[in-house]
Amino acid sequence: DGGITQSPKYLFRKEGQNVTLSCEQNLNHDAMYWYRQDPGQGLRLIYYSQIVNDFQKGDIAEGYSVSREKKESFPLTVTSAQKNPTAFYLCASSMGLAGTDTQYFGPGTRLTVL
Amino acid sequence: AQSVAQPEDQVNVAEGNPLTVKCTYSVSGNPYLFWYVQYPNRGLQFLLKYITGDNLVKGSYGFEAEFNKSQTSFHLKKPSALVSDSALYFCAVRDRFSGGYNKLIFGAGTRLAVHP
Numbered sequence: 001d002g003g004i005t006q007s008p009k010y011l012f013r014k015e016g017q018n019v020t021l022s023c024e025q026n027l028n029h030d031a032m033y034w035y036r037q038d039p040g041q042g043l044r045l046i047y048y049s050q051i052v053n054d055f056q057k058g059d060i061a062e063g064y065s066v067s068r069e070k071k072e073s074f075p076l077t078v079t080s081a082q083k084n085p086t087a088f089y090l091c092a093s094s095m096g097l098a099g100t101d102t103q104y105f106g107p108g109t110r111l112t113v114l
Numbered sequence: 115a116q117s118v119a120q121p122e123d124q125v126n127v128a129e130g131n132p133l134t135v136k137c138t139y140s141v142s143g144n145p146y147l148f149w150y151v152q153y154p155n156r157g158l159q160f161l162l163k164y165i166t167g168d169n170l171v172k173g174s175y176g177f178e179a180e181f182n183k184s185q186t187s188f189h190l191k192k193p194s195a196l197v198s199d200s201a202l203y204f205c206a207v208r209d210r211f212s213g214g215y216n217k218l219i220f221g222a223g224t225r226l227a228v229h230p
Contacts, residue, residue, distance in 0.1 A: 100163075103218060
């Protein structure tokens, strides 16, 4: 987990609320990613970013939004449009987007809808 | 479509015995393969990867994996299991987005339980 921090560790959301998950890295990596993890499933990609001010949708982007204003930061907003947001959210980073680049993960944020 | 499968939901092994966690893949080009481990309520930790070269890849914490192109497998192994190895293990393979960007496709995970 070293080099990538996520906050908060636990987050509770009421119906209709938007919430923002923080992800910061000090690895000087260009690429950053957001994944969602549900029990019994592998990780699914929400958004990824190759460079500052650029980001692309992943497989399950609906109901989520991101920004990349700084190289080290890639916050994820879970909007009210996301119908089933309860999950474990993982942020990752890598040197670039090359297939050989290793992705390193943060400790995760567990989001629960009340 | 590229995919990765972990055929076992759970693997049980006695401490001190060798362990194997299985992974098979399907890709259209050269596979880039990765293994990660996840402890409860934690992020994924990178163990090892195969890019090219020697089919036996050595990684962190005494783990290794063998790339077998003919069987399209990349099984994770350790000669002597420790109770502390008990965790959730993920295999992943590189995929390619349209536009040339790459992403990882993850298997569903295998839970390893090492018993004293």
